[in-house]
Amino acid sequence: MNKDRRLPTASAPRRLPRRTVLKAGGLTALAVPAATAPAFASSLVSPRDEAPDTVHDVIVIGAGYAGVTAARELRAKGLRPLILEARDRIGGRTFTSTFLDQQIEVGAQWIGPTQPLINAELKRYGIGTLSGTPPTRLIMPSGGGFKEFPPDEVDARYGDLMNRLFEGAQDLFPRPTDPLYRKDLVAAADGLSLRDRLDRLRLSADDESWLSGTTAGYSGGSSATGAYTALAQWWSLAGYNVAGYEAVMSQRLSGGMTGLLQAMLDDAGATLRLNSPVVSVADDGGKVKVTVRSGQVHQARAVVVAVPVNVWKSITFRPGLPKAHQAATAQGVGVPYSGKLWMQVSGLSDRVAARGAEGSPFTTLLSQANVTGGQLMVGFNSLPVLDGADTGAVQDAVRKFLPDVRVLKVLAHDWGKDPYSQGGWALRRPGQLIAQLPAIQQPQGRVSFASGDIATGWVGFVEGAIESGLRAAQQVLKMTKGARSLTAS
Numbered sequence: 001m002n003k004d005r006r007l008p009t010a011s012a013p014r015r016l017p018r019r020t021v022l023k024a025g026g027l028t029a030l031a032v033p034a035a036t037a038p039a040f041a042s043s044l045v046s047p048r049d050e051a052p053d054t055v056h057d058v059i060v061i062g063a064g065y066a067g068v069t070a071a072r073e074l075r076a077k078g079l080r081p082l083i084l085e086a087r088d089r090i091g092g093r094t095f096t097s098t099f100l101d102q103q104i105e106v107g108a109q110w111i112g113p114t115q116p117l118i119n120a121e122l123k124r125y126g127i128g129t130l131s132g133t134p135p136t137r138l139i140m141p142s143g144g145g146f147k148e149f150p151p152d153e154v155d156a157r158y159g160d161l162m163n164r165l166f167e168g169a170q171d172l173f174p175r176p177t178d179p180l181y182r183k184d185l186v187a188a189a190d191g192l193s194l195r196d197r198l199d200r201l202r203l204s205a206d207d208e209s210w211l212s213g214t215t216a217g218y219s220g221g222s223s224a225t226g227a228y229t230a231l232a233q234w235w236s237l238a239g240y241n242v243a244g245y246e247a248v249m250s251q252r253l254s255g256g257m258t259g260l261l262q263a264m265l266d267d268a269g270a271t272l273r274l275n276s277p278v279v280s281v282a283d284d285g286g287k288v289k290v291t292v293r294s295g296q297v298h299q300a301r302a303v304v305v306a307v308p309v310n311v312w313k314s315i316t317f318r319p320g321l322p323k324a325h326q327a328a329t330a331q332g333v334g335v336p337y338s339g340k341l342w343m344q345v346s347g348l349s350d351r352v353a354a355r356g357a358e359g360s361p362f363t364t365l366l367s368q369a370n371v372t373g374g375q376l377m378v379g380f381n382s383l384p385v386l387d388g389a390d391t392g393a394v395q396d397a398v399r400k401f402l403p404d405v406r407v408l409k410v411l412a413h414d415w416g417k418d419p420y421s422q423g424g425w426a427l428r429r430p431g432q433l434i435a436q437l438p439a440i441q442q443p444q445g446r447v448s449f450a451s452g453d454i455a456t457g458w459v460g461f462v463e464g465a466i467e468s469g470l471r472a473a474q475q476v477l478k479m480t481k482g483a484r485s486l487t488a489s
Contacts, residue, residue: 056082056300058476059290060270061278064092065462066450067306068261069469070476072268077477081270082300084292086277086307086420089258090265093308093421094462096256099342099411100371103256104378106340106413108425108462112248114238115463117470118260122253125263129251135367139354139401141209146354146401159242161211162235164201169232169240176236177457179229180437186229190434194231195223209357217356217363218427220335220416221382230428230459237457248461257462277420280316281305283445302446302476306469309333309440309453310422317447324439325449331429333453337416338424339381341388344409345398346374354401361386361397374408388412426453426460441471446479448472 058074060067063085071081089095095106111118111129122129138154139146172189175181194215198208212223219226238244253260265272273292280291281303288303305312312321312329320326351367362379369376379398387393388410395407415424428436440454450472455464 050298054299055287056080056298057480058082058302058304059084059288059298059300060304060306061281061290062086062092062306062450063090063265063272063274064094064306065261065264065465066452066469066472067092067304068264068268069466070304070306070448070450070473071270072264073470073473074476075268075270077473079476079480081268082298083268083270083272084276084278084290084298085272085274088274090272090274091258091261093415093425094257094261095413096258097411100344100376100409102369102371102376104342104368104376104411105252105257106342106411107415108257109252110249111251111253111462112238112244113251114244114248115458115461117466118463121260121264121466125260127260127263128254130254131251132368133351135351135353137350137352139352139365141213141355141357141360142206146356157207158210161203161207162214162242162245165197165211165215166232166235166240169236172229173233173236176233179233179433179456183434187434189232190227190229190432191430192228193224193430194219194226194228196430197228198223210355212358213356213360213363216358217380217382218335219382220337220424220427221384223358225336225429226427227430227432229433233433233459278307278315280318281447282318283447285445288446302448302479304448304450304469304472304476306450306472308421308423308451309426311420314419314422319445322439322442322444324436325444328432328436328440328454331432332423333426333428333432334415334421334423335382335425335427336423337382337384337414339384339386339388339412339414339416341379341381341394341410341412342368343377343379343394343398343407343411344371344374345377346406346408347404348375348377348402352377352402356401359383361400365398365401384414384416388414426451426464428459441468443472443475443479448475448479 057079058081060071060081060083063083067083071083074081094108097104097106138149138151140149140154172182172185173179215223218231235245238248276292278290279293282289287299287301290298290303309328310332354365356363361381361383363382364380366378367375368378386397391407391410394410398405398407415421450468452460452465452468455467457467458464
């Protein structure tokens with residue numbers, strides 16, 4: 001166990017060779033073997049296994065990275081957690097699955113070298129990472145359409161534009177793991193959307209199209225949704241340069257995101273209840289009652305709410321949520337729309353990476369592996385008008401980038417319509433950084449909150465979820481004063 005649980009500082013990014021743009025950033029071809037279904041080692045129990053008067057040490061709501069991290073840390077201190085998970089699987093917005101006999105990530109997919117917490121977890125459990133093969137063809141917006149560009153030109157031009165977009169970020173975030181260190185400067189900039197920032201740069205239409213796919217894509221469809229400070233903090237955490245920024249999304253986990261989470265869950269030794277969506281959390285000052293949709297009530301001395309901020313509004317809290325929490329869930333922190341599509345395509349023999357502009361049907365398209373009958377591709381869509389279940393519509397969207405490609409099969413997931421996420425990854429909206437931190441990280445009574453959505457550092461990444469889970473565990477230990485488990489034998 002790591003004894004020092006203080007938030008880590010950003011480390012210098014690993015030095016990368018030229019041509020990192022569209023090679024790092026996840027835009028690489030990568031073939032990996034099919035994943036096997038996770039075997040849940042923690043105790044899976046049915047409602048009949050619990051006596052009505054049982055009072056648990058702690059209940060963790062949500063079996064994603066934030067919740068499982070909190071459960072593991074609390075178990076290490078002698079508490080016995082019960083984890084309530086709404087879905088029929090662990091992982092939350094991470095979801096390792098298979099398609100065309102290939103391991104795929106339906107949700108979160110990448111990590112990078114400047115994320116110390118998740119890298120420490122990989123080392124702890126002996127799990128490696130996988131890097132991809134660079135694409136041979138790069139397609140970028142041009143004159144209202146798309147065309148192929150030489151890799152060196154993409155590197156130089158995109159890198160220069162990103163430097164212009166984030167000019168001054170080092171002044172805003174000289175200590176990026178402490179985003180309010182220069183609160184005076186941040187307060188003046190936090191109201192700006194990414195669209196505001198683009199407009200101030202006064203770029204040519206072509207240059208803006210090269211950036212707007214990034215700003216709109218990360219914002220869930222519109223550059224007006226995401227805060228400039230949100231993306232500028234990512235840039236700062238990655239080392240204030242495009243190589244570090246792209247490297248943040250350059251590695252995948254051997255065995256998938258769920259594989260690491262399962263190892264952490266095994267350590268937690270928790271009782272896990274799947275298919276248990278929580279509808280209410282009531283804190284009477286002495287204990288907390290948690291009611292699931294079936295009507296069953298669970299009791300605990302403390303609770304960790306480890307579900308996305310967007311989902312808080314679907315749960316009845318008594319007493320009600322604090323003002324910062326109410327505002328956050330009403331406004332939303334997870335991006336409003338995030339579609340991820342895995343596709344079997346034919347008519348493509350080389351490895352391709354393509355970026356769209358704001359308003360394009362895909363913000364990113366990239367080759368992943370050769371499969372029987374064609375190639376495996378993944379696409380990121382930020383426009384809800386594209387129906388991932390309509391293969392013909394998906395093909396029409398792909399052909400805007402690759403006119404000769406035929407889409408044969410599609411596996412798609414719309415995270416915005418997923419009732420247990422109600423949005424994709426987190427990206428703060430204008431004004432939310434100043435309005436939320438540090439209040440949104442504070443517990444209320446015997447209820448603590450954990451989510452990558454409310455991290456201090458890597459908001460929207462698994463790294464941020466782990467950070468938040470560690471913080472929540474510390475808060476619960478203070479609530480319970482580190483007392484030994486009531487149920488320990």
